[in-house]
Amino acid sequence: MPIQKVTKEEILAKSLEVFRHRGYHNTSMTDLANAVGLLKGSFYHYFDSKETLMKEVLMSVNIFLQEQVFPIAHDPTLSVEERMETMLKRFSKTVFSKDGGCIVGNTILEMVNLYPQFKEVLQAILTGWTNALVHLYSHTHTLDEAKKLAEQSIMEYEGAIMMAKLYGESYYYKDCYIRTLERLHK
Amino acid sequence: MPIQKVTKEEILAKSLEVFRHRGYHNTSMTDLANAVGLLKGSFYHYFDSKETLMKEVLMSVNIFLQEQVFPIAHDPTLSVEERMETMLKRFSKTVFSKDGGCIVGNTILEMVNLYPQFKEVLQAILTGWTNALVHLYSHTHTLDEAKKLAEQSIMEYEGAIMMAKLYGESYYYKDCYIRTLERLHK
DNA sequence: GTCTATATCAAGATAGAC
């Protein structure tokens, strides 16, 4: 009688890590299965295809962010600065990997042209992220200014991830974090 | 007696376009050969492998930028603003494609972890780009400030490319262009 | 130098035993 080694949630979590690190096309089903501790044949018990799996990974990321991360921007028990710091850290932990990967940026660049059906969830993530930042920035800026600042912060973050990958250091990333905070006050 | 249909330079130019648009892993040798007007068998007359081809594409981009684009930053016949504008436009035309692809960003994200030997040429491009911007910004800022502003502009550009791909508009990209110019004066 | 044909291999996916 077979014993269940993993849950679907564990597969999604581990797959997120691998995709974040290696990108989509450069990750094989064998890589994913091994990371989880299964053989690839077993993997298809949980998912029809690699494409489906990626989509579920992205959807689980989106749900987590919408439920656990973006609402921090509205937490009345924290100061605006504290909300920003907490939210940035929590967001980074989910979306970025230490070696300069980003599940959102990776997937946009690799897949949006090829699989247009991925647009929706990726846009949902980026829109949620933008709105959360806009809310924080609008404490000290007009709505239009806040929108520009939010977009600017996001674009810088994505660029910083790329630089981190190329130069192997977190310097750019830290600078970006600091500027995103500073924009609250100028 | 066989007639030569293409030159190596034409292959490099066409391959750049395709890689910029589709990324590395998502481009097949057939795609490349077709874009050039050959069959893939013929393609191997010019290049040992896809990897070699990509490396030569990147090296040709680097040479073009170092010789034809970055020196604009030092052109004494133009104002600092004119140098920046001309350089940004020329750089974009080489490196970015209309649909939100960037040969530099794409390749860093897809290949640096996998093929470390690509780091050198990619770093050469980004270092050249940084130095050119630093030179322009240092007319109105300290060297340290100029360096931060240059890095910030580059990171924003890379982020803007990603946003352009996701939302299918050049809005982010234009904003980024404007801010990169504005930073000359604040 | 370009073509056709083919070798080789990796990866996604399926079938069926346990």
Add this chain to the structure above:
DNA sequence: GTCTATCTTGATATAGAC
């Protein structure tokens, strides 16, 4: 639910005719 074995496809790369 997990395994082994296998099918199938698509892509890199090679061989040799023209």
